[in-house]
Amino acid sequence: MPEYVALDLETTGLDPARDRVIEVGAVAFTPDRTLATLERLVDPQRPLPDAVARLTGITQADLKGAATAESAVRELIHFIGGRQPVGHGARLDMEFLTASGLWDAKSDILDTLDVARILMPAAASHSLPLLATELGFSQPRPHRALDDADATRQLLLRLREDAAALDEGLKESVLALVAPYGWALARFFAEALTAPNPETPATPVAGRRSTAPRPGATPPPDDPHEIAAMLAPEGALAGTLPGYEHREPQLQMVLAVAQIQARSGTLLVEAGTGTGKSIAYLVPSLARAVRQKERVVVSTHTHTLQEQLMNKDLPGLSQLPWDFKACLLKGRSNYISLRRWRRYLAEPCENAEELRFRLKVLVWLHTTESGDRSELRLQGREEVLWTHIASDPLDCVGVRCTAEDCYVHRARAEAEASDLVVVNHALLLADAEVGGGLLPDYDHLVVDEAHHLEESATQGLRQEVDGPGLEALLDRLASRPAGTASAAGLLEELRAQPRLGSASNELESAIALATGARSRVHDLFAIATDFVLERLSDGERREESLRLTPQLREDEDWDGVAIAGESAATALAALETVLRAAVTQARDWLGGDEADQGVRELEIIRGRLLGALLLIGEAIGDPHPNRVYWFAQVQKDDTVVLRSAPLNVGALLRDRVYAERRSIVFTSATLTVGGTFDYFRSRIGLGENVEELVLPSPFDFYHQA
Numbered sequence: 001m002p003e004y005v006a007l008d009l010e011t012t013g014l015d016p017a018r019d020r021v022i023e024v025g026a027v028a029f030t031p032d033r034t035l036a037t038l039e040r041l042v043d044p045q046r047p048l049p050d051a052v053a054r055l056t057g058i059t060q061a062d063l064k065g066a067a068t069a070e071s072a073v074r075e076l077i078h079f080i081g082g083r084q085p086v087g088h089g090a091r092l093d094m095e096f097l098t099a100s101g102l103w104d105a106k107s108d109i110l111d112t113l114d115v116a117r118i119l120m121p122a123a124a125s126h127s128l129p130l131l132a133t134e135l136g137f138s139q140p141r142p143h144r145a146l147d148d149a150d151a152t153r154q155l156l157l158r159l160r161e162d163a164a165a166l167d168e169g170l171k172e173s174v175l176a177l178v179a180p181y182g183w184a185l186a187r188f189f190a191e192a193l194t195a196p197n198p199e200t201p202a203t204p205v206a207g208r209r210s211t212a213p214r215p216g217a218t219p220p221p222d223d224p225h226e227i228a229a230m231l232a233p234e235g236a237l238a239g240t241l242p243g244y245e246h247r248e249p250q251l252q253m254v255l256a257v258a259q260i261q262a263r264s265g266t267l268l269v270e271a272g273t274g275t276g277k278s279i280a281y282l283v284p285s286l287a288r289a290v291r292q293k294e295r296v297v298v299s300t301h302t303h304t305l306q307e308q309l310m311n312k313d314l315p316g317l318s319q320l321p322w323d324f325k326a327c328l329l330k331g332r333s334n335y336i337s338l339r340r341w342r343r344y345l346a347e348p349c350e351n352a353e354e355l356r357f358r359l360k361v362l363v364w365l366h367t368t369e370s371g372d373r374s375e376l377r378l379q380g381r382e383e384v385l386w387t388h389i390a391s392d393p394l395d396c397v398g399v400r401c402t403a404e405d406c407y408v409h410r411a412r413a414e415a416e417a418s419d420l421v422v423v424n425h426a427l428l429l430a431d432a433e434v435g436g437g438l439l440p441d442y443d444h445l446v447v448d449e450a451h452h453l454e455e456s457a458t459q460g461l462r463q464e465v466d467g468p469g470l471e472a473l474l475d476r477l478a479s480r481p482a483g484t485a486s487a488a489g490l491l492e493e494l495r496a497q498p499r500l501g502s503a504s505n506e507l508e509s510a511i512a513l514a515t516g517a518r519s520r521v522h523d524l525f526a527i528a529t530d531f532v533l534e535r536l537s538d539g540e541r542r543e544e545s546l547r548l549t550p551q552l553r554e555d556e557d558w559d560g561v562a563i564a565g566e567s568a569a570t571a572l573a574a575l576e577t578v579l580r581a582a583v584t585q586a587r588d589w590l591g592g593d594e595a596d597q598g599v600r601e602l603e604i605i606r607g608r609l610l611g612a613l614l615l616i617g618e619a620i621g622d623p624h625p626n627r628v629y630w631f632a633q634v635q636k637d638d639t640v641v642l643r644s645a646p647l648n649v650g651a652l653l654r655d656r657v658y659a660e661r662r663s664i665v666f667t668s669a670t671l672t673v674g675g676t677f678d679y680f681r682s683r684i685g686l687g688e689n690v691e692e693l694v695l696p697s698p699f700d701f702y703h704q705a
């Protein structure tokens with residue numbers, strides 16, 4: 001039976017270099033019983049901050065003549081003996097113990113915060129006090145070291161029960177995942193999952209809204225006035241909408257939106273705070289979408305507004321007299337790719353942090369219906385690890401995965417089946433840029449937080465290539481490590497695989513091309529950096545970016561940049577062509593659904609090289625009239641990146657977003673400048689043929705009335 005020691009320290013502050021320990025608490029236990037406790041006050045040899053005294057209830061007088069930090073830590077180490085130390089959010093405790101010089105910094109502590117994040121992903125907070133309250137632990141003196149250590153003990157035992165109560169299939173997967181590793185986290189799961197099942201109910205998972213049709217549902221009205229009347233004091237929604245208030249500007253907006261959706265066109269609405277504008281466009285949009293089977297997309301800038309729409313406004317409209325289906329659709333990198341996940345899972349973990357991430361995902365996958373990363377609440381480096389398993393267009397076999405097997409497919413299918421789809425501006429713009437396909441077909445668009453649309457479009461459509469990043473990609477393909485005669489890198493690794501057969505010739509020629517391209521890219525960015533830095537530091541104020549204007553291209557030194565750029569683009573294009581052929585041949589040779597991992601990596605690199613060469617070729621030699629190009633200095637080490645963005649996003653929006661819609665509503669609390677919509681219209685590509693409405697906030701309205 002495993003033996004643990006839950007420990008906790010109270011300190012004068014949060015900085016181990018400056019602050020001191022004032023109390024040590026520890027509880028030795030097995031899953032069956034508490035074996036012993038340790039509680040020592042420590043004299044910090046300095047005044048106790050008032051805030052700490054208030055929080056802990058420990059006074060300066062209590063600490064006078066107490067143990068020294070050294071003796072308390074020695075006692076703690078002796079108390080732990082050969083048992084497994086456990087802490088909650090133990091990183092800080094470890095830093096204080098390590099600062100004492102007595103603690104082995106490599107000690108592997110089991111952190112209940114990690115385990116709670118894995119096994120209780122839906123908890124509102126994973127802090128010890130909140131978990132202790134929520135789970136009903138006995139903790140008579142919170143923020144005292146012994147009581148916090150004992151709360152940690154209770155939490156570990158509860159987590160152990162939760163682990164033992166996991167579904168048998170999931171247990172098998174977790175056991176297989178942790179089996180090769182000796183880290184404390186792995187040992188905890190290996191032991192807990194083989195302990196007898198205490199039949200503790202698993203943490204409940206939030207259910208989905210039922211999609212079954214309601215008895216007595218009626219079709220939505222067609223007449224805009226009837227739709228607006230639903231929000232009047234005697235209307236159908238007055239008694240059912242949570243927090244309903246009669247707001248005249250809201251009624252005006254409902255009417256205007258319903259009318260524009262009925263007769264087609266573009267409407268700009270500036271609606272002051274408190275208008276209730278989301279309800280004002282949702283009600284007519286849902287009526288239109290359901291009655292006419294014309295899908296509506298609502299686009300927002302912020303996550304906060306998306307949350308409000310999905311968790312408050314749309315559920316609040318569940319009492320509408322007609323049934324509707326609405327969903328949130330995100331960009332694909334928000335969804336896990338199960339195919340990439342399985343591949344990642346088959347590779348060894350490099351450290352305990354990676355194991356923790358995999359455990360978290362594994363348990364989450366057992367309950368998630370959406371596969372959306374926001375449910376995982378990723379922390380720190382987990383964001384980087386997520387990129388290994390996120391859906392990635394460059395590593396997606398698309399149709400070969402079934403809808404049951406792919407959350408991206410599922411999310412799209414749900415959007416296809418929805419009357420109203422909520423997206424963010426970035427996804428709306430990405431769909432426009434690739435000519436559709438990311439969003440389901442839609443007839444009406446409502447752009448909320450519309451004052452951010454231009455900025456989102458400019459950001460989202462920005463492209464960038466940096467020299468060191470591009471060189472690193474080329475090095476990954478083929479490099480010649482110092483002191484060696486032979487090439488190394490992905491191409492050489494692939495060439496060494498006899499099973500790649502006829503791709504071998506392409507792989508061999510790609511090695512020379514990659515080496516050549518790397519040197520051209522290096523030359524380009526070296527020349528460009530000199531050119532740019534000389535001009536950036538020319539004026540009195542040091543700028544951080546240099547726009548590639550027609551005048552600049554007349555500069556006598558520009559020829560050097562242009563020649564190097566053309567040479568780099570040509571070398572990259574030759575390489576990309578050969579890589580494309582190599583990938584095709586290798587895939588044909590291997591057959592089957594799942595290509596070799598190295599071939600997949602080659603395909604990803606090829607896609608990135610293509611993006612880089614197009615940008616270099618365009619920026620240096622063939623600028624597009626509707627794009628702006630510039631070199632920017634982004635690091636202190638004087639390297640520059642090449643960037644490009646649309647000069648006027650209006651043209652793209654007009655051609656690819658507005659042209660195909662029956663109606664578009666732009667709304668925000670601030671759209672006018674100097675009392676007119678002219679500036680907004682000019683920035684987002686709208687002509688004069690639009691309808692405009694400015695609604696004061698209800699407060700102002702009543703005073704004006």
Ligand code: SF4
Binds near residue numbers: 338339391401406
């Ligand atoms: S279709 Fe693409 S995103 Fe979906 S599981 Fe397959 S590879 Fe991953």
